[in-house]
Amino acid sequence: MIPIETIRNNPNKIKETLEKRKEEFPLKKLRKLDEEWRKQKKEVDNLRHEKNKINKKIAKKKKKGKETEQEIQQMKEMKEQLETKEEEIKETEEKRKELWMNLPNLLDPEVPEGKTEQDNKERKKWGEPTEFEFETKTHLELAKELDIIDEKASEVTGEGFYYLKKDLAMLDYALQKYAIDQLTEKGYELIEPPFMLREEAYKKATNVDKFKEDMYGVKDTDKYLIGTSEHPIVAMHKDDVFQKEELPKKYVGISPCFRKEAGTHGKYRKGLYRMHQFNKVEQLIICKPENEEKYFNEMQENAEELHRKLEIPYRVVINCSGDTPKTQAKTYDTELLMVDGEYREAISNSTSKDYQARRLNIKYEKEKYGEREYVYTLNSTAIATSRTMLALMENHQTKEGEIKIPETIQSYMNNKKKIKSE
RNA sequence: GCCGGGAUGGCAGAGCGGUAAUGCGCCGGUUUUGAGGACCGGUGGCCCUACGGCCACAAGGGUUCGAAUCCCUUUCCCGGCGCCA
Numbered sequence: 001m002i003p004i005e006t007i008r009n010n011p012n013k014i015k016e017t018l019e020k021r022k023e024e025f026p027l028k029k030l031r032k033l034d035e036e037w038r039k040q041k042k043e044v045d046n047l048r049h050e051k052n053k054i055n056k057k058i059a060k061k062k063k064k065g066k067e068t069e070q071e072i073q074q075m076k077e078m079k080e081q082l083e084t085k086e087e088e089i090k091e092t093e094e095k096r097k098e099l100w101m102n103l104p105n106l107l108d109p110e111v112p113e114g115k116t117e118q119d120n121k122e123r124k125k126w127g128e129p130t131e132f133e134f135e136t137k138t139h140l141e142l143a144k145e146l147d148i149i150d151e152k153a154s155e156v157t158g159e160g161f162y163y164l165k166k167d168l169a170m171l172d173y174a175l176q177k178y179a180i181d182q183l184t185e186k187g188y189e190l191i192e193p194p195f196m197l198r199e200e201a202y203k204k205a206t207n208v209d210k211f212k213e214d215m216y217g218v219k220d221t222d223k224y225l226i227g228t229s230e231h232p233i234v235a236m237h238k239d240d241v242f243q244k245e246e247l248p249k250k251y252v253g254i255s256p257c258f259r260k261e262a263g264t265h266g267k268y269r270k271g272l273y274r275m276h277q278f279n280k281v282e283q284l285i286i287c288k289p290e291n292e293e294k295y296f297n298e299m300q301e302n303a304e305e306l307h308r309k310l311e312i313p314y315r316v317v318i319n320c321s322g323d324t325p326k327t328q329a330k331t332y333d334t335e336l337l338m339v340d341g342e343y344r345e346a347i348s349n350s351t352s353k354d355y356q357a358r359r360l361n362i363k364y365e366k367e368k369y370g371e372r373e374y375v376y377t378l379n380s381t382a383i384a385t386s387r388t389m390l391a392l393m394e395n396h397q398t399k400e401g402e403i404k405i406p407e408t409i410q411s412y413m414n415n416k417k418k419i420k421s422e
Numbered sequence: 423g424c425c426g427g428g429a430u431g432g433c434a435g436a437g438c439g440g441u442a443a444u445g446c447g448c449c450g451g452u453u454u455u456g457a458g459g460a461c462c463g464g465u466g467g468c469c470c471u472a473c474g475g476c477c478a479c480a481a482g483g484g485u486u487c488g489a490a491u492c493c494c495u496u497u498c499c500c501g502g503c504g505c506c507a
Contacts, residue, residue, distance in 0.1 A: 041469055045476040052441085052476090055488055059440040068487075075487040198497095241432055241466095243448080365432070365448070365465095372466090 001358035020321040033096040040089040105355040108330035114320025127313030139393040140271040160276040167419040174412035179281040188252040193232035196223040205231040229253030242364040248287035278386035299380035309408040313337040339394035346387035349380030
């Protein structure tokens with residue numbers, strides 16, 4: 001949510017962002033609605049003021065046992081007048097709110113201009129691609145040959161779902177535990193949130209375009225399966241006011257993520273890359289505005305370190321304006337190297353600044369007496385197991401079609417050094 | 423799922439038809455060499471340049487001249503019963 005003051009006093013700033021994001025948005029309409037609402041508010045407030053005055057008069061007279069018939073008559077007339085005005089303002093208020101909530105976040109100055117992910121700018125590269133001296137296989141080929149995946153899920157559940165079996169299922173949990181251990185050691189608090197949220201809360205946590213098209217709803221309830229643990233974790237603090245010494249809040253969230261991924265076609269649709277259900281370990285920080293950069297960098301480093309120890313080559317890009325999610329002010333994607341030589345997104349680190357906090361009404365007490373300000377919320381993937389497993393399998397494959405397990409996680413895999421056929 | 427009780431500011435907690443006490447915490451001021459203490463003031467949101475006004479007692483409706491207070495619906499919390507991994 002953008003402060004209403006910015007919409008009123010600095011519409012050019014918003015126009016700029018919208019142009020940069022290549023977003024169509026009826027800003028003029030929103031400003032007009034706001035103006036109308038303010039006008040109507042004044043009218044309603046004045047009427048209520050008059051009503052309150054007469055009301056007090058009645059209260060006084062009644063106490064003294066005096067006649068109040070005339071005042072009561074007056075009140076009845078005012079009530080009708082007020083009701084009409086109140087209906088009017090309610091209507092404008094709703095329209096105004098809906099548009100306002102839909103306005104995307106302002107962009108951080110660091111965000112480069114561009115349309116699609118093609119325009120993202122590389123910031124960093126780590127690791128050298130392995131020189132394979134044999135014909136490499138994709139992760140799906142490897143997994144099928146090792147009998148650690150079953151595609152029967154397509155038939156019984158649907159496209160985009162898999163059974164992970166034996167060492168692959170184990171690897172999934174190993175990666176989660178590995179990430180949890182590393183982060184809790186750094187002072188992050190472990191959270192397993194509910195895997196469903198009410199629509200009402202969900203809409204505050206994020207800016208979903210087409211709710212019913214993007215999210216899985218749970219039949220006969222008003223709940224939706226979460227797309228990431230980020231959403232239920234920030235929603236945990238809805239309407240909270242932090243005391244200044246309570247910040248920052250650092251969380252490691254674990255949960256499965258459910259995404260319809262409607263409208264994605266083509267390459268990499270098969271296999272672990274784009275699944276409708278996957279497990280993810282997430283980092284989330286709630287902090288004071290002045291610490292944004294510090295914690296943004298901290299989470300970035302955490303995610304990179306986790307993957308460095310897994311010996312998976314990666315590169316970091318800053319998302320261009322058109323590829324930055326509506327809710328975010330700035331996003332860094334970390335892309336893992338895959339066997340076809342391409343780097344693909346596996347980690348996404350973002351700051352929403354106070355955009356999300358405004359939607360959820362999360363504040364903190366500042367130094368000066370009773371002065372409250374919105375907190376900043378930042379979030380980043382630590383490990384999305386499906387994509388990290390994919391990269392791990394492809395980068396650590398052997399001539400024999402086996403998969404070497406990186407040393408850091410061997411202890412989580414019953415000290416196995418390889419995944420091989422039984 | 424059924425029956426009963428409840429939801430009030432950062433926290434605790436009164437009010438139970440006449441328009442939100444009080445305590446703690448926090449911020450500022452006075453006093454003090456300083457700290458502490460004592461005292462005074464401030465500590466929800468919105469509109470307004472300001473003066474000032476409006477709203478807010480879980481959410482939404484209703485009754486009433488007037489609702490935190492009475493009624494209905496919903497959500498959540500606490501008991502008791504039931505069901506259950």
